[in-house]
Each structure stands twice: as C-alpha cells, then as structure tokens.
Amino acid sequence: MSIALVILAAGKGTRMNSDLPKVLHQIANAPMLVHTMQAGAALSPEKTVVVAGHGYDAVKAAALDYDPEATVVLQEEQNGTGHATRVARDALADFDGDVIVLFGDTPFVTPETLESMAVAREENAVVVLGFEAADPGKYGRLVMKGDSLERIVEYADATDEERDITFCNSGVMLAKRDDLFDLIDALNSDNAQGEIYLTDIVGVARERGMSVTAVSCDEAETLGINSRAHLAQAEAVFQDRARAELMDLGVTLQQPETVMLSFDTVIGRDTTVEPNVYFGPGVTIESGTRIRAFSHLEGCHISRGAIIGPYARLRPGAELAENTHVGNFVEIKNAEIGEGTKVNHLSYVGDATVGKGTNIGAGTITCNYDGVMKHRTEIGDNAFVGSNTMLVAPVKVGNQAMTGSGSVITKNVPDEALALARADQVTKPGLSVKLFEILKKKKQKRDQESQ
Template identity: 45%
Template sequence: MNTHDIAVIVLAAGKGTRMKSDLPKVLHPMAGMPMLGHVLHAARTLNPSKTVVITGYGAEKVEDYCQKHFPEAEFARQTEQLGTAHAIMQAESVLKDFTGTAVIVYADIMLSTRPDVLPTLMEQHSSNSNGLTLLTANVPNPTGLGRIFLKNNIIVNVEEKDCTPDQRKITTVNPAIHAIPSPLLFKLLKLVKNDNAQKEYYLPDIIALAHQNGAPVITAEVPSDRAELGMNSRAEVAEMETVWQTRKRAEAMAAGVTLVDPKTVYFSADTEIAPDVTIHQNVVFGAGVKIETGATILPFCHIEGAHLQRGANVGPFARIRPTSVVGENAKVGNFVELKNATMGAKASAGHLTYLGDATVGEHTNIGAGTITANYNHKTHAKAKTVIGNNASVGSNSVLVAPVTLGDGAYTGAGTVVRKNVEEGSLVFTTPDLITKTGYSK
C-alpha cells in the first residue's frame, strides 16, 4: 500500500498489574528494548502516514519514550480504563480526516513484530479494502484463549469459557491485530456496548457488528508461539525473550555468524553482526553493538554500545562499555574493561586493564594491570588519556588523565604518569630497592 493509505494504532494504555511494577507495562524491556519499541519498529515497516499511540497508565513516561525514539508518533490518552474498544475510540480525533486503512496492534503482543506477520495481514487486506481483515494465529496450545472460527459461514470469536468441547479443540485464536478502513472502524466502535460484568467496551465485538452492518470480514492466518500473544507478567516476558533469542540466534547463524554454543549467547534488539564473526560461549550483547566481519569474541564477555571492527579479538572475560571502538585486528584480552575508549588497529591490551576515556594508537601495547585514572573524585570531572601509535605502556602503569603519550613512547613497569610524555621517550620511576640479607633466618 501507499504511505498515505495506512495509519497504525498502537494500544499502550494498560498498567500491567501482574508486573508488580510502577513502570508502565509497555516500557518493560524485552531483548534490551521496551516492548513498545519492538512494536513501533514493526509499524515503521508499513511506512504509515500516521502512528497513533494510545496511552493511559504512566502516559507521560510512555509519551516521553516515544518522543525520544519514535518522533513520528502522535498520542491519544485513555484517561479511564474502559476496555480496548474504548481505548481505540480515543484516536478518533487524531484520525478525523484520515480515510485510509487503520492497522490495530498491541504494544504487549510481539506477534506483530515478526517480519512475516504484518505483510501477511496487509496482503490479505488488499483484497478486502472495504472490510475488516482479522489476523488469526494458529497456536499449538490455546488453553485459556478465545477461539475464532466459522459458524454458519460467519466468522465468530468465542471466549474459551463459552466454547463447546468441539470448539475447544480449535487451535485458531484472535490476537486482535486488525486492518480496517478508518471510517468503518470508528462507525463500528460507536456501536459497541458495555453490557458485560466489567462494564467495558471490547474490540472483538466489532467482528459481529461488521457482519451485521454488511461489511465483509476475512482472516489472514499465521502460525504463532503462545508467548507472542501477550506479555502480562514478568514470567511471560521471560518466555517471549526465550522465543525471541532462539529466533535471533538462528537468523545470525543463517547469515554466516558462528555461534559455538548458541543457547548461551544473548542478543539485543539492535545487535548488528556481519558474516564470518565467531562468538563463543556465554556472551551477552547490550544495546548498540556493531561487529564487523572476521571478529572473534571469546567466552564470558559483555559488550554494550560498542563497535568491533574487522578482525578484532575480544576476551575471554572482557567488558566493552558504551562508545568504545576496538579497531581492526586489535586485541582486548581477559579481564580488560573499555569505557569510551578507542583501540587503534593492531593495538593490544591483553590482561587485567582498565581503559576509560582513552584513545590508544595503532600497534600500541598496553601492559597487564594498566589503569587510566580518568575520574577526579573532588571535581567529579572526567579527563582523557591519549596514547600514540607504536607506544608501549609497562605493566601496572597508572596514567593520570589528562595526559598524552606520544608516538613510540614507553613507560616502565609500575610507573605513575602525571605529565605528557614526548614522542619516542621512555619514562619510569625508580624507587630504591632495599635488600635485607638474612631476613628469613
């Protein structure tokens, strides 16, 4: 469809009581990103002219997140929690002049984020542009979920408690992801009644109302894992994380990445990994990681907000923190931590080192136990250390920032460097070596 034909409505108003949290449910992370973020990323693939997020509980926090990461989003608030149909009605004012297709998705239902799902819905809807197209999901174990099926050639949605024994055998459910002309949507929503025990207005009621008003109703079916159909508790978030990680690992390996023990590698939603990267056991990626071809990550590493260039070698037991860069064929070894640090091509920090707010030049070696002392506890300011190309920092050196070591500079083992070191110079400290003979007798 053309861009101007689609408006995405995202339901994100619920509190999430079972989360036992002050944080709005839709901001709870899954794979390093709030669940709402996953859904809004999927919405972008439709190139909609409008994206309307329905907010409610914690509206300010939800809207702030969207404004920072999805500035195209517009908002409609549901100030009273009166059901899903009532929530969508709040978008009417935002879409009052919109006559295209409204696509309804939920911020806690990850089914819509799978790459095949929204295209399947929209392809089916292209032959039903004047009616209601329901995405349906075939779930191996639908216990506890309502069923959707044909009855007298009419599509009906029945809650499980109202199903007959034969109907309970049906494995097709309604995840409430719809495509429908916007004018028809709001016409039907105005007809929804709240004659139920909760006195709420429910979106599934528009299925019967569409039939009653002569609007065609069709379905687009996809297979689904149960975890994709809603995250209402921390346990369900964990289940969805497991499903998501399993798929991400398979995608990575299919794209040419070697995972030595796949089930022990954890990705974030935005992890970028090129082919011919090798990742060993127990590696965790935080947000914002990019890894170029030929890089190797050894066991027990945590990497976040970093860029590993071609042929970089990291680990084991390394921590790479945000805004760090490991250059081409550079090495970051065991128990080395980088924070806002750049390692030049073929530079090496092999052991037991902290490099914070630092730049390390090409072909430079950092000895074991080196620390860049970048933080002033009195002023709370941080300062930068610059180490040139082809330099060598001796073991247990402390570089007190701000300080610069020129190209080819050397420091002796155990040196505390407080002043800049000229290119090609050697600096070292020589405390007296005191010998007491016969001390052990």
C-alpha cells in the same frame, strides 16, 4: 495505501506485581512496547499513535525515546480495547489510510505478518490476525468459511463444535481509518465485563455486508505478557529467535543457549561467539571477529578481525578498529582503539584515544576521573605502554613513545621518547629475614594475649 499504527499500551498489568507500567517491562533490554513499535516501523507508517493510561508519563517518554515522531494519547478511563482504540481518533483526524491496531504487551508480531495483513486489506474491509493454537483453551475462536471470517466466538459462548476450532483470535485488527472508527461507534458495552471490545467490530462489519478475513501467524507471535512468568517465557522466545536468525546469517554461536542478545544486536557473518557472552544494547560487530567466552559488551562497535576476551568488558563508547585484541579482564569505555592495537591483560582504558599498532601492557590504567570531571588520555601510533603504568589524564603519549613498567605518567611524553616515573629502588641486605622474625614474634604475642 498509507498506514498508521495504533498501539494499545494503557494497561496496568496487575499480575506483574510492579510499580512499572506493564508495557515498560523489558525483553532483551528494551521495553516490550519498543518491540511492538519496532515491528510496526517496518511498514513505514505515516503515523504512530500510542494509547497510554497507567504510568502515562513514563510510557510517553519510552515511546518518544524510540520514535520522536510518535503521538502519545491518554486513555483516562480504561474501558476495553474498543474504547482505547477510539481514544486515538483525534490523533488520526487528518489521516486517510489504513489503521492497524497492535498491543504493547504482545511484542512478537513480525513485520512479515503485518505485511501479509496489509496485502489482505487490499481486498477486504477488515483483516483480523489469527493463529493456530496448540492448546486453544479459552481463546476466542475464528469461524471461517473459505477465506471469509464469519464471526469471532468467545469461548464462553461457543458450542462444542466451535470449541473444537483451533484457529484463534489475537486481537490485532486492520481496517481503513473511517471504517474502523465507524464500526467502533456502533459497539456497546453490553457484556459481562461492561467494556467495549474491539473484536466486536467483526460482527458489525458482517451485518453491514463488509468483507472480513483473517490472516494466520505462528502462535509464538501472539504471546501476550501478563505476568513475570510470561516475561521470562517471552525473553526465551526472543533469544531463541534472535540466535537462530544470527546463525542463518552466518554467525557461529558455539553454545547458542548461553549467549544473550539485545533487541538491537548486530553481528556480521563469519564471526564466532564463544559460550557465555552477554550483548547489552547498542552493540555492532563487523564480520570475521571472535568474541571469546564470558565477555560482556554494550554500546560498542567492533571492526573486522578483532579478537575480544575471554572475560573482557566493553562499555558504551568503545570503538575498536580492525584487528584489535582486547584480552582477559580488560575494560574499555568511551575509547577509540586503533587498528592492530593490543590491550591483552588486566587493564582499564577509559576516555581515551589509542593509535594503531600500539601495545598496552598488563595492569595499565587511564586515570580519567578527578572526582569531579572526566579527562582524556591520548596515546599515539606504535607506542609501547609498559605493564602497570598509571596514565593520569589529561595526558598524551606520542607516536613510538614508551613508558617504563610501574610508571605514573603525569606529563606528556613526546614522540619516540621513553618516560620513567618511579622511585629508585633501595635494597637492604639481610633485612628480609630480620623483618620476618620481628613480625612472627608480634603475631605470637598477639595470639597469646587473645587466648
């Protein structure tokens, strides 16, 4: 059976105290909306419809950036979850299959849970996602009879016996498209809030003799985010889950709680990550690498056997081949570093291509920006760039070529050539002592005048 996603993302999120739409606040460097879309994408949906309201343009841009095939529709007036779901009807006019309704501010429902709901739908008209709550509080209670969901009881309407139930409603629903919208059409806003609630379709379905069931998930999957405190809690939940998954896959995290991951971080097994490493978006690391302490990585690819850090920074476009070494206080940006090449100390390599087996000396800088445009530096195989070399791009250093320490290279260096580009040293015997005496007298005079 084909499936479509409807993601409700119209809320303003007043408690966030922000101009940013609630679903665009980030967890692990991605909007929480993207986390929801990512989970739903595991079902290979035929259609994805995002219902936006507050900050429509920004929400639409974020949704389409993740999935250009998504449809974003406007809920002009926010009138409850049932009304929001109804807004998606026209976008699904040509769709014949199941629809799962998710929430853009509940980003942690797993693909496995959604698969379980899809399986349950094979024998039931409506499937509700529930969870066993450690503290049920004022959640709606799911009243079960065997595998059948008899009704959803809101806390305010529940008896003492029903309030003792710990199986609670997440709000996530799954039903056939035609059934879903027929049931929503039967709802009304005759309640304290004057809104149309999606959860009320359970009662209507039972009245019509339709089978309804509930699938259970871990409570952490249903975490809804309504405040900055919730956002921080969600970040912690994501990080704990992501770190555990990496370690299960064979990655060593020496001090897991100090490693920060992004929603799309990929790390191969037998990689060791030392403490206090930050992974921004777009990082892929192959197996058998070592990421040393206090490194910051984003938008980069690191091949097998590489050693990065400590205190290294890899920026977007950094592409490191196998067995490369990038050491302390080195920054790499938009550059390809060849196999076995070493950039070990205090250097900046940006907008560059560096061949294999090359050594980049301490203090090397590729001077890539002229104030208007960026220019590239090309360094060949088995070259040796002396310490404190300035490579003024565009410039090329050939295979097995060498630059002398302290050189400013403005012209291409041929293969196997040595380039020296620095002023001749001038030595003045005894001048050092005389100069210091002059300077000390100036300082003494200045101090006296300032008193």
